[in-house]
Amino acid sequence: MTPAPPALESEGLGIRFGGQVAVDDVSCAFHPGTLTAIVGPNGAGKTTYFNLLSGQLRASAGEVRLDGVTITRLPPSRRSRLGLGRAFQLTNLFPTLTVLENVRLAVQARAGIGLDVFSRAARLRALIERAHAVLAQVRLQTRAAVPAVALSHGDQRKLDIAILLALEPSVFLFDEPTAGMSVDEAPVVLDLIEQIKAARRATILLVEHKMDVVRRLADRVIVLHQGRLVADGAPEDVVASALVQEAYLGRQAGRG
Amino acid sequence: MSPAPPGRGAHVRAPPGRVGRLVLGLLLAALLAALAFAPFLFPGTRAMATASRIAIFVVLAASYDVLLGYAGIVSFAHTMFFGIGAYGVAIALARFTPGWGALVLGAAAGIGLSMLLAALIALLSLRVRAIFFSMLSLAVASVALTLASQLRDLTGGEDGLTFSVPAALSPGFRLLAHPVLGVRLDGRLLTYYLIFLVALGLFLFLLRVVNAPFGRVLQAIRENEFRAEALGYRVVLYRSLASAIAAGVAASAGVLMALLLRYNGPATTMSFAIMVDLLLMVVIGGMGTLYGAALGAALMVLAQYYLESLLQALAEAAAGLPLLAALFDPDRWLLWLGLIFVLIVYFFPAGLAGSLRLRAGEE
Numbered sequence: 217m218t219p220a221p222p223a224l225e226s227e228g229l230g231i232r233f234g235g236q237v238a239v240d241d242v243s244c245a246f247h248p249g250t251l252t253a254i255v256g257p258n259g260a261g262k263t264t265y266f267n268l269l270s271g272q273l274r275a276s277a278g279e280v281r282l283d284g285v286t287i288t289r290l291p292p293s294r295r296s297r298l299g300l301g302r303a304f305q306l307t308n309l310f311p312t313l314t315v316l317e318n319v320r321l322a323v324q325a326r327a328g329i330g331l332d333v334f335s336r337a338a339r340l341r342a343l344i345e346r347a348h349a350v351l352a353q354v355r356l357q358t359r360a361a362v363p364a365v366a367l368s369h370g371d372q373r374k375l376d377i378a379i380l381l382a383l384e385p386s387v388f389l390f391d392e393p394t395a396g397m398s399v400d401e402a403p404v405v406l407d408l409i410e411q412i413k414a415a416r417r418a419t420i421l422l423v424e425h426k427m428d429v430v431r432r433l434a435d436r437v438i439v440l441h442q443g444r445l446v447a448d449g450a451p452e453d454v455v456a457s458a459l460v461q462e463a464y465l466g467r468q469a470g471r472g
Numbered sequence: 473m474s475p476a477p478p479g480r481g482a483h484v485r486a487p488p489g490r491v492g493r494l495v496l497g498l499l500l501a502a503l504l505a506a507l508a509f510a511p512f513l514f515p516g517t518r519a520m521a522t523a524s525r526i527a528i529f530v531v532l533a534a535s536y537d538v539l540l541g542y543a544g545i546v547s548f549a550h551t552m553f554f555g556i557g558a559y560g561v562a563i564a565l566a567r568f569t570p571g572w573g574a575l576v577l578g579a580a581a582g583i584g585l586s587m588l589l590a591a592l593i594a595l596l597s598l599r600v601r602a603i604f605f606s607m608l609s610l611a612v613a614s615v616a617l618t619l620a621s622q623l624r625d626l627t628g629g630e631d632g633l634t635f636s637v638p639a640a641l642s643p644g645f646r647l648l649a650h651p652v653l654g655v656r657l658d659g660r661l662l663t664y665y666l667i668f669l670v671a672l673g674l675f676l677f678l679l680r681v682v683n684a685p686f687g688r689v690l691q692a693i694r695e696n697e698f699r700a701e702a703l704g705y706r707v708v709l710y711r712s713l714a715s716a717i718a719a720g721v722a723a724s725a726g727v728l729m730a731l732l733l734r735y736n737g738p739a740t741t742m743s744f745a746i747m748v749d750l751l752l753m754v755v756i757g758g759m760g761t762l763y764g765a766a767l768g769a770a771l772m773v774l775a776q777y778y779l780e781s782l783l784q785a786l787a788e789a790a791a792g793l794p795l796l797a798a799l800f801d802p803d804r805w806l807l808w809l810g811l812i813f814v815l816i817v818y819f820f821p822a823g824l825a826g827s828l829r830l831r832a833g834e835e
Contacts, residue, residue, distance in 0.1 A: 270702070296704035308702075310695035321692045324685050325703040330710070332685045333717075340685070383703065 221284060223248045223419035224300070224387045228278035229268055230443075238264045240443040241278070246387070251413050251420040253434035253451070261443040262423045263305055266389050269421075270302040271295045282387065296325070301385025305392050305423070307372045311365035315356060315375055318364050319347040322382035347382065354378045355404060370401035377408060387419045388412060394429065409433060427455065492828035500763055503530075503770050507668055511655050518777070524664055524732045526773045527671040528725050533753040533765035534678050535721035540751075541760030542682055543714040544694030545602050548747060549593065549609035552616045553586040553719040555742030557726025559620065559627060560585070562736035566628075566635040575638060575731075583723040590719030594712035602697075602711075613744070620738045632737020641666065641731060667728045674721050679762055681717060690714055691760075756816050758823020767824050775812065780805040 222245035229242045239261040246252055254262050267273040269280055271292035279288045287295050296302075310318050323346045324330060351357045354374040359367060364375060377393060390409065394402040406429060412418050413433065424430050430437060430451060437454040439447035447454050503526075506513065510523035536550050560582020561575060568574040593612055597604040620627050627633065637659075639645055645659035655661065681687055692700045693707050701707050730736045739745075749772060757768025780802045787800035820827040 272698075272702075291706075292701045293704050293706045296702055302702055304699075304702075308696065308699045310692050310699065313691060313695060317688070321688060321700075322703050324688065325705055329685050330689045330705055331713070333681050335684055336680075379699075379703070 220248055222246055222281075223283060224269065224421070225281040226265075226269065226278065227281070229265070229275055229280060230277040231264065231268055231273055232276050238443050239268060239440075242440070242443075242445045243278075244438060244445060244448070246419045246421060248386070248419050249416040250435045251409075251422060251433050252436045252438060253430040254421060254423045254438055254440060255425070255430060255454075256440035260440040262440050263391055264443075265440060266302065266391055266421070266423065270300055270389055296383065296385075297328075299386035300389070301380045301383045301387065302389045303376050303380045303391060303393060305395065307369070307376055309364040309372060309375060309379070312363050314360065315351065315362055315364055315367065316344070316347055316360040318375055319350050319378050319382050320344060322379040323347050323350070326383050350378050350382045353381060354408060370397045373397055374401070374405060377405060381408075381412075386417070388421065390420065390422045390424075392423055392425065394424075394426070406433065431455075496763065496825055496828040499767060503766065510668075511661055511664055512653055515655060517660075520660065520664055521732075522773060522777045524667050524728075525777075526770050527668050528728050528732065529750075529753065529769035529773055530766045531671045531674045531678075531728075532722055532725040533750055533757065533769040534675055534762045535718045535725070536750050537754050537757075537759060537762055537765040538678060538682060538690075538714055538718045538721075540754055541758075541762075541765075542687060542690040542694060543711055544690075545598075545711060545715070546606045547609045547715070547718075548606060548744075549590070549613040549616075550718070550722050550750060551742055551744070551747045552609075552613040553590065553722035554726040554729070554746070555616065555620065555736075555738070556586045556589070557582040557723030558730040558736040558741040559633075559726075560723070561727050561730040562628075562633040562635055563626060565637065565730075566633045570636040570638060572638050579724070579727040582727060583720050586719040586723035587716040591712050591716040594715040595708065598708045598711050605711075605715075613742075613747070617738055617742050617744070620742055628737065630738060632735055632740065634735045637663070637731055637734055642734075663731060667732060670724070670728060674724055675762070675766070678721060682762060686710070686713075694760075752813060754823075756813060756820075756823060758820075758826035761823075761825040761829070764823045764825030771824075775809050779809055783808065 224246045225244070227243045230240050231238050242265060254265065256262050264273065268275050271287070271290060271294075275288055279286055281287065282295065282298055282300055285298070287298065287300075290298075292302075310321065313321075320343055323343045324340075327343060329335075329340075348357060348360065351360055354377055356367075356371060356374055356378060359371060364372065367375060373393065373396070377390075380388065388409075393405050393409065397405065409420065409422070410433065413420055422430075422433065424433075434451050437447070437449065437451045438445055439454060447457055507523055507527055511520060514520070514523065532550070532554055536547075539545050539547050539550070557579070560578040560580075562578070564574045564578025564581070568577075589612070593608050594605060597608040621630050623629070636642065640659060641663045642659045645662070647657035647662065651657070682690070689700065689705050689710050692703075693705065693710055697707055726741055729741055733740065753768035753772045754765050755768070756771065757766065758764025783800050783805050784802045787797050787802060790796035790800055816824070822829075
């Protein structure tokens with residue numbers, strides 16, 4: 217598709233839990249400026265694949281490369297500092313800290329000043345302004361002083377994405393970003409992802425169940441089934457394939 | 473996945489209580505003023521000893537709060553570091569010529585060893601899981617306590633070490649021949665102000681640490697270790713550093729304790745009874761505020777020193793009433809102390825400082 221070298225690659229990537237192979241020999245490359253949707257039925261290994269890419273799980277086979285550098289053995293914190301940003305399927309915030317503080321921590325991580333013991337955090341204006349700007353992007357600016365736990369579910373998901381935006385990663389991993397969001401809330405998040413995509417610099421991976429979202433955003437779709445990569449191609453082609461119909465869309469139709 | 477329960481959200485959303493904050497501020501100002509002018513306000517050996525102890529335990533409790541309230545790790549080795557600091561000074565002053573050189577050398581050795589040991593415990597255990605830090609700290613603290621009582625040649629064993637302090641700090645020293653405002657400017661006074669000023673400096677240092685970007689990361693790790701790591705923060709490194717800083721400050725408090733008592737032994741600074749007191753101070757005062765730890769420490773030391781006398785007075789007042797007189801028997805002071813703690817924890821679940829900060833908004 218793109219001649220540019222891949223930003224993120226997995227080669228023969230796999231993990232087994234006991235006797236169970238959760239992700240099996242997945243080789244795939246993701247290029248800057250593209251959005252790849254990862255689909256598959258529940259339990260197909262999509263989130264596990266993300267965990268292997270972002271380092272929450274260590275691979276039992278294969279390699280992960282970020283900008284050509286092998287990161288298979290690096291902890292999540294290192295991968296994050298190298299530009300791999302991950303949003304989580306289950307809301308994953310700092311619950312009793314304020315919304316602003318949640319984002320500020322990400323801005324601070326990006327600036328690499330966490331080990332500063334002597335400045336007054338509350339006085340670091342540049343960081344706070346940047347955090348406010350990111351909050352405005354996800355339209356949470358009026359909620360800055362509220363503890364994260366007091367936000368509605370949809371707002372918590374937005375905050376989760378704001379934290380990711382604040383990290384300014386080169387690769388974004390979104391795990392069902394609109395799950396559990398209301399009809400009003402989901403478009404805000406989808407617009408945000410579209411904006412990131414429109415800048416054409418970032419590499420975006422998106423685990424998503426909703427086919428309309430996949431059609432709207434994805435340049436490419438890969439299908440995982442029982443831990444294996446079973447289809448890879450343009451959204452129209454993949455969605456039409458018999459295998460995907462059977463493995464995935466059948467269930468989707470049953471769901472409603 | 474489910475939205476936050478409304479009750480909890482409403483509780484957290486309550487604006488910080490202005491009245492509560494004012495009360496908290498006044499209490500802290502009163503504590504600071506009382507300590508700053510203690511020799512003039514409360515003359516007498518017992519009052520001075522109480523004030524010195526409060527200053528030392530405020531620092532010790534605050535440094536423990538950095539671990540418990542900010543970094544979210546439970547350590548049972550905090551009094552071990554307190555003890556190592558005290559032993560550093562005690563051994564140096566007992567073995568070498570007592571003077572400022574020996575004092576500084578002993579203090580530096582104690583503080584350095586504490587920080588090193590804390591970082592080591594943290595690095596060994598936190599890579600696995602935070603709970604192993606608690607277990608390892610308990611094991612190491614037990615070993616240290618045993619060593620302190622067994623290594624008679626070095627530590628004086630169960631009897632501990634009695635030593636002389638530099639001349640200017642010894643009770644016989646006179647700065648001026650005449651009293652000022654009715655107070656003799658002697659070595660005791662100098663010792664008190666040395667303790668007070670160093671304690672104040674250490675407390676301000678800890679405040680700085682927790683309000684710096686570093687402290688915010690500690691809070692983030694306490695709240696959600698997994699996400700903090702995903703943001704790029706090396707959780708083990710931060711926790712190890714927090715642990716080393718807390719240990720260094722605890723050891724410094726130990727140095728002050730040794731100077732105050734001119735004696736150190738296992739029961740004075742290293743025992744697990746002090747560890748339990750410390751936990752109570754931080755929990756009663758309110759975790760994660762430092763100010764809470766200060767209030768908790770003051771309250772606890774005051775109770776330990778004066779509850780017995782208070783009961784004595786009450787018992788005498790109630791001498792005619794058989795049941796009350798028996799209840800207020802001074803020997804039962806520990807029972808009353810326990811009762812007070814239960815009531816405080818029941819009515820102020822977030823600790824004194826924590827509850828004062830929230831209060832007014834809820835009512």
